[in-house]
Amino acid sequence: MKITAPLAVAAAAVMALTACGSGDDASAGGSGNLKVSFWPDNPSFSCIDPFQVYWIEHRSIIRNFADSLTDQDPETGKIVPWLAQSWEISEDGKTYTFKLRDGVTFSNGKKLDAQAVADNAAGWIATVKATNGAAFGASYVQGLTGAKAVDPLTVQFQLSKPNSSFLQATSTTNLAITDPAEFQLSPADRCAGKGVVGSGLFVLDHYTPKVETVLTKRAGYAWGSELVQNKGEAKLDQVTFNYVAEDSVRTGNLISGATDIAWPRNPFTPQDTALIAKSGDKVEKRALPGVAYTLFANTAPGKPLADPAVRQALIKAIDLKTYASTIFGPDYPVVQGAFNSTTPYFKPESAKLAYDLPGAQKLLDEAGWTVGGNGFRAKAGTELKLEYPITQYSAGAELLQAQLKQAGINLELRTLTTAQQATYTTEGAYDLANTYFTRADPGALQFILNPDVANSKALAQRSASAAGVKQIQTLFAKALETTDEKQTGQAYADLQDYLIDEGVTIPLFERVQNAGVSDKVQGFAFTSESFLRLNDVTKG
């Protein structure tokens, strides 16, 4: 950076003028104070209320101030005791009975007993109603009709039909147990953090949307799950989460010591990873469980992707390996199916996703799409043009575009305003769309593909033919409406085959949660949902 030297001298002189009097301090807080930097807060739905939050960064925060009935082992996917010491599921799969741990209190001193849990269940159901089903937690309480306290430490949940995802749901941040008094407040007030009181090892001190969230240590905490070493009080006094827009600034802050953990949404670039390694800090990574970064086709009649052959050609034309290594670095995992590899019941489909350009070209030729003068294919005078909307979440769209061009497919990237995004999918002008859902359970995909419960009915309905949608619904029902683990496993395996065979999902990359962790921080851990777990974290 030689060119910058003379300018630096000039700027330094300017700085001498302004430096006095401003309290700039380039270092992070003391040893008891951990600083975590996220990417920007949710631009349109600022929320810190466990049940309503879908923003994964905030679910990381919630994990550390609110406990759940159960916990999930990141290694095995097994559900283990936490606030509940044991549980029983009835034969018909409709009644879940939890025996609670004794002596747990919320941070405001109130008891966390069976009645409090039952009131939570009532609160969740009421919230679903109050938000017209918008609250994210709605997808975790499918079929839940209520709960009752059998005795002070026994609580019974009642479902209208079996839901094999429910036990896992009780381990998530969305069903974290909070002081039920919060449900007296409006969903909007709770989103701002009002009345949100958990039993976790930290206390939510305040949440200022888009600015920061601060947690302080909970004195007397003594009920960490069996998955953590330190079951008692946190080893940090305070944790400050802030939001940094620029990726390079977040990484730079980690390296210069201004922050302790840099937590990006999309994985670090290979350049940043190398830089962090060089500075002695560490990049922790774990694939987020749930739906991979995959594209969903618009198979409505008349659209080019209505033809299954074109969808298969698309899958063959994408070089997933080069994609992963170019965008995220040479040792980045290659996506293997509709789900990320850390999802329970995951089945790799790598062979079907292999890069095969001649195969793609052959399929397209056979389907009647012939290469024209400009290198793109056309059929009956219509160019093979696919419209693909991109947002700030998209990574590497231009590489995808270049890869598809090799096969003669014209991928048109559309940048949308927030306003357009709201109605874009519903209007159906897209050919490929992307959405994902983080949850350590394959049932997550239901909320994208099953029109009955999907967040966007339009996307679900267009993702496959009517028969295809039916088949997907059948497989989900088979997997969910049972207590037979074997049946669930088989149904999910069939589903994963079906999704790729039919080109319903067109996977692009494995979503890996990266965290740049300062060399001063010890005891870093991911939860089963690849969220941040601070029980064992110390700062030296």
Next chain:
Amino acid sequence: MTATIAEPVDVDVAPPLVRPGSRWIPLVRRPLFLIAAFYVVFVLASAFWPKLFTSYGPIDTDPGSVALAPSLDHLFGTDIYGRDLWTRVLYGSPLTIKATLIALGIAVVAGLALGIVSGFFGSITDSILMRFVDVLLAIPGLLLALSIVTALGYGTIPVAVAVGVGIVPGFARTTRAEVLRVKTLPYVEAARAGGASWTRVLLRHILPNSWGPVAVLAVLDAGVAIIAIASLSFLGFGAAPPAAEWGTLIADGRNYLVTSWWLSLLPGLFVALLVLSLNHISKTLQELTR
């Protein structure tokens, strides 16, 4: 984003009427002016015929040569997809130039209309129109532009329109001041007294005489527009990828500041040099007309 002082509003300084040929001669004796003009011409030429200056394609990815530092093969290095950055800057020129011309077009037409009507009719019309200009000035320009872009959608043309609206006030006021000045010149008064219609006075005397300062302002505002367009692209409102305006290129490179500084800094310098050249040209022209 930026502000520039449009200096040509010289209400009291009447430009000497020079013979056409002679005023351009001093320009040749100014090396800085020549360099600036040469650079602007080069950018224009490269926008129309980029193939003359590069052998790469603007969207040819090459995973084998990703994020290479500048070298003789790649003057500006390569980006994270292995595309030649110099080529991308050149192919980005037409987009930015188009946006700049649209913005200037809007500003000049609207500004001239407002300014002439205002200066010509005076009194109430003048007051109302100038208050309107005050209103445009009072809304923070970037906010106004952001709102307009959100309304029109993303892309080169919405950005150009937003920027164009933002620079209307300058043109309106400059034109008005010119009209006011020319109106009181003895020969215009004489023409009026001689029975010439206002339309004739407007077309024959006022417009031609107001044109100089407006043209100087246009050159200066071209620089302002380029920066404004770049800023809006930087905030993510520009053309759809893989096409890239200069601002988008700078913005795309900002995530690699620490590791691959050239991705942001070289396109940034390219733009800054152009704006600087335009400023210099405008200043020189203005000095000559004084």
Next chain:
Amino acid sequence: MARYVLGRIGQAVLVLWAAYTLTFAILYLLPSDPMELQLAAAGVQPDSLSAEQVAAIKHQFGLDQPIWLQYWHHLAGLLRGDFGTSLTQQVPVSQLLADRIGPTLLLSVSAATVALVLGSALAYLATFTRLTFLTRLPALGASFPQFFVALFLIQFFSFQLGWFPATGGLVMPVITIAVLASSVLAQVLIRSFEETLSQPYVTTARAKGLSRSAVHLRHAFRNAALPAMTILGVIVGLTVTSSIVVETVFTREGIGKLAQEAVLSQDVPVVLAVVTVAAAVFVLVNLVVDLLYPLLDPRISHTRPAAASVASVEGVAL
């Protein structure tokens, strides 16, 4: 005099009202539906709701009223000091403004101060030394996009030298804005200086035997600084506008960043409030300048249209 002052205040209020109305019109003509935006933000698509649910939500936010009625409610609220409720954050807009105006105020005032000092110093030096390089320097400062300056400062002073934090600090944001603002100011001052120095009374003063530096300081500076005062409003407006990009890059939680976020999520009440506040500041500063100007410079009669004093500064673009 009283009539002039009252008229000028009336004009300012009128301009403010028009700015508010214009912004409202633009935002409400946007091809989007605030309700859909809200639902989308919360993760639901409107197509999963029944018609009754849609109607209920629209009613809740007053979106079922005709536009002119909504405008009237907004305006009436504004006069009571009520900016409405943020669509996306569900808190009163006035609270958002109160929370976020501090950092921007600090940034604006610091940047304007630094710009005044730097700009005047540069103009003085440039005209006194008559170095072409110095006269051209302001043009250089105005040629770099602000986001570029900001990124450069971060890269160099935060990451390479580690002198200042990339986020949360005040020094680098102030410098970023001051680079541009002082360039603008210096350009005006230099021109003003040059004109003053060519005035007959300066020549007279020199002929009387006063030294060049004395003339420069005593006569020229005072007389040149006066016209420059008229662009104070521009400089202040500039620092406010700059805060949009600068706060975004430096992650400062001020009004500028609030505005940018609000425009992106079409949070209409917030955008309206920010525009109104920013326009009010701009109008107020100009008003004060216009009212003070005749007092400071007796050569200008206060019967002259106010616009004339600002007329030497034009084309304040984005």
